Amino acid sequence: MTILIFIVILWYGGLFFQTFFLHRYAAHQSFTMSKITEKITFVLTWFFQGSNYLSAYGYGVMHRMHHAYADTEDDPHSPKYDASVFSMMWRTKNIYADINQKRIEVDEKFTxxxxxxQRFDNFASSSFSRISWGLLYFAFFLYFATAWWQWLFFPVALFMAPIHGVIINWYAHIYGYVNFKSKDTSKNLLPFDFLMMGEGYHNNHHKHASRANFGGVRWHELDITYKIMQVLHAFRIIKLKPITQVVRRDV
Structure with missing residues (x-):
């Protein structure tokens, strides 16, 4: 039971900071925060993502490129141009690293x-940090695992951020329903997105990329992350930008 609780905390903790900080803040700037709060959020992202830590810069730039080139040959990740989910994620990893380490030129509109x-990113992305987190996870499993099958969750803990990426970047471009006609293959993966905290409303998001609320188009589309953001806004920790009401058109 302890291992399952641990995995749930890692899943939703890492996912929240991925969608809240890396996606809605770094890539789309759907809200603002103070520089002090931003730095605290960097550290919290590292704490909850652990061995899976993703740089706000690398993620933000790459995600903007994904929107600009969605489902074309220039898309950093697309089921249309990769033979398998593994080849897509390997290509994504390489593009992310090239962006983050500034090995390739990127148009200013994306940056x-x-x-x-950068100093914190260098530490949080280092082999030392990733291996240290991996050893901590291993020690936790060694102490609390009570059955062999619980060790099946160990690689999930190590590679949780890539798993989150696979669910959205691969499966949410293949399965689900659409609210809006789009030039790309983005879909809303689940009617109620309990799994990905709103990230699964991918078709909604591709239609209205800068909108902080990914749900709300149909009655059942509850964006859990956005509800948390509304609380943070009420306490003046962040400041949400005004969002426009969207109306679904039959597709």
Whole structure:
């Protein structure tokens, strides 16, 4: 039971900071926060993502490229141009690393105002940090695992962020329903997105990329992350930008 609780905490903790900080803040800037709060959020992202830590700069730039080139040959991740989910994720990893380490030239429109704390990123993305987290996870499993099958969750803990990426970047471009006609293959993966905290409303998001609320088009589309963001806004921890009401058109 302890292992399952641990995995749930890692799943939703890492996922929240991925969608809240890396996606809605770094890539789309759907809200603002102070520089102090931003730095605290960098650290919290590292704490909850652990061995899976993703840089706000690398993620933010790559995700903007995904929207600009969705389902074309220039898309960093697309089921249309990769033979398998594994080849897509390997290509994504390489593009992310090239962006983050500035090994390739990137158009200024993709880098403008993307938050970066390079010194912290260098530490959080280092082999030392990733291996240290991996050893901590191993020690936790060694102490609390009470059955062999619980060790099946160990690689999930190590590679949780890539698993989150696979669910959205691969499966949410293949399965699900659409609210809006789109030039790409984005779909809403689940009617009620309990699994991905709103990230699964991918078709909604591709239609209205800068909108903080990914759900709300149909009555059952509850974006859990957005509800948390509304609480943070009420306590003046962040400041949400005004969002427009969207109306679904039959497709």
């Amino acid at each position: 403008k105002n993307v938050p970066q704390w």
